[in-house]
Amino acid sequence: MDNFMDRLTKRFNAGELIQANGEAEARENERLRKQTAEYEKMMQEIRRLNLKTVEVSEQVSQMLSCGIEQLEEYEAKLHGLIKEEETDKTEAAADAQQINQVITQELAQQKKELDLQIAGMQELMDAQLKNLQDSMGVQLSGADEKLLGVDNRISSVDEKLLGVSDRISGVDEKLSGVNDRISVVDEKLTGVDGQISEAVERLLAENAQSLAMLKEWDEQKQQGDQTETLDTVRAVEDKLEHLSGNIADNAIRQHSLLQDMAVNTENALQDLTRTTEDALQNLQNKLEQQKPADNAELIEATGQIKEMIVNIRLYLDDVQKHIEDYVHKEDVKVYRNVQAVLMEQLSNKTRDLNDHMDALEKSVQKSKGTKPLLGFAILLSAASLTIQILQMLGIL
Incomplete structure (x- = not known):
């Protein structure tokens, strides 16, 4: 040891x-x-x-x-x-x-x-x-026997439900149609996401163009051409107004597209509900025409089909709620993106205008007579730009 x-x-x-x-x-x-x-x-x-x-x-x-x-x-x-x-x-x-x-x-x-x-x-x-x-293991054998009995009962139940499965094949086909429609809705939502991405890319490109125009305006300002500077300011204002209009149009189109998708989905759900109710009514009519000996089996099948229809309706309600939530989230996302872009552009343009005003004050120190005119023109342009952006945001 x-x-x-x-x-x-x-x-x-x-x-x-x-x-x-x-x-x-x-x-x-x-x-x-x-x-x-x-x-x-x-x-x-x-x-x-x-x-x-x-x-x-x-x-x-x-x-x-x-x-x-x-x-x-x-x-x-x-x-x-x-x-x-x-x-x-x-x-x-x-x-x-x-x-x-x-x-x-x-x-x-x-x-x-x-x-x-x-x-x-x-x-x-x-x-x-x-x-x-x-032996402590004797319970396992007893449990196996009970499970075997349960399996036999389940097998008999499966045999009874085999006929019911054939009768509800039509309902399964309707469900597959609903799944196809849901796939189409998902494809449309994917297309909407692509459109949003394209709109953001276009917005960034237009912002780059606006910055280029502001740089050009700065160069012209340094040369002291006051008339061309005012034209550049107006061009920037027009460009920002056009950009804001494009953003608002894109948001409106996306909101309209999502609403159309929600309406189409709701119509599809209503069509499926009517089709299922018609199938159930036909089954009840056949039940009335059958012999009394077959009525018990048909009544049981009808009850099972009703239960499946209730489950289908609950599932479709969940799908519709999911689509409505998705539409609401996309609306909020688009609104917040537009608001964030506009506020960022407003802040950037205001900062750029302040910088240009400071530069103009330094450049026109030699000619004090034109200084009030340039300051007034720049302030007027900034105020016009601010008012337009606030109107698009719905604040004014």
């Missing part, structure tokens, strides 16, 4: 040995915990069987009490008959003997049945307790 520990010490350090011992103890604790849980399950099963035994004993006691009560009733009837027919002893004796024989036979039969039931129950409980005590 010491040599073994010395070899372990040479091969592993103290930390690794402690870790290995800890892991081994953890595995052993886990094994003991699982075994304890299995024992607890076995004890619960034994308790359940004990409770079942008590219940069966109570039932047997009740049956014996009922037998005793019946015996007392028969004896009371016998005494009554004897008292009533004391005048005719021969007939009374014969009747009493016959009644006694009947009572004796009935009591013997009941006692025999009770003995058989008690013996069977006792044997069953003894066998179950013995099996539980001998």
